[in-house]
Amino acid sequence: MAQTKIKNSTALPVDNSAKLEALFVDSLKDMYWAEKHLVKTLPKMVKAATSGELKQSLNEHLEVTKVQVSRLEQSFELMGVKAQAKKCDAMEGITKEGEGIIEDTDQGSLTRDVGLIMAAQKVEHYEIATYGSLAQLAKTLGRDDVAHLMAQTLEEEKEADQLLSSIAINFINEEATVE
Ligand SMILES: [Fe+2]
Numbered sequence: 001m002a003q004t005k006i007k008n009s010t011a012l013p014v015d016n017s018a019k020l021e022a023l024f025v026d027s028l029k030d031m032y033w034a035e036k037h038l039v040k041t042l043p044k045m046v047k048a049a050t051s052g053e054l055k056q057s058l059n060e061h062l063e064v065t066k067v068q069v070s071r072l073e074q075s076f077e078l079m080g081v082k083a084q085a086k087k088c089d090a091m092e093g094i095t096k097e098g099e100g101i102i103e104d105t106d107q108g109s110l111t112r113d114v115g116l117i118m119a120a121q122k123v124e125h126y127e128i129a130t131y132g133s134l135a136q137l138a139k140t141l142g143r144d145d146v147a148h149l150m151a152q153t154l155e156e157e158k159e160a161d162q163l164l165s166s167i168a169i170n171f172i173n174e175e176a177t178v179e
Pocket residue numbers: 035065068127157
């Protein structure tokens with residue numbers, strides 16, 4: 001009986017590490033779907049936005065997002081698995097909410113921009129949470145190379161979030177109240 005116990009405790013870390021790696025790869029697939037989905041969604045938001053400032057920042061983030069897609073592909077390669085997208089229900093929900101905001105607000109209004117910023121920031125916050133976890137998880141798995149890629153994307157998402165905040169504070173919220 002004592003022998004079985006020892007066997008179990010030595011086998012456990014190996015098993016855990018394999019499971020952690022599987023969880024990590026699964027989350028990569030989730031984000032791969034999410035980022036590719038955003039490459040399709042962001043142009044719609046750019047088109048719907050009212051102010052040039054918001055259009056420009058969303059457009060710039062579209063380009064950044066394309067780089068993030070290829071960074072995920074690089075990560076799959078480093079992990080030795082095929083790049084594969086798995087539908088991310090959370091991102092689908094957040095972007096659907098954004099589409100609802102476009103439907104519910106008038107074209108050319110700053111109120112629409114306020115709504116779009118809210119939707120875009122929800123996207124960024126989801127990404128920040130996920131990439132933060134992925135960077136940590138990659139480190140735990142001893143994959144500093146992949147952790148570095150995740151950390152790079154994490155920084156870009158934080159920057160995008162801050163830029164959206166400053167647009168909201170400096171410009172739109174003020175003007176939307178007089179609309
Ligand atoms: Fe992203």
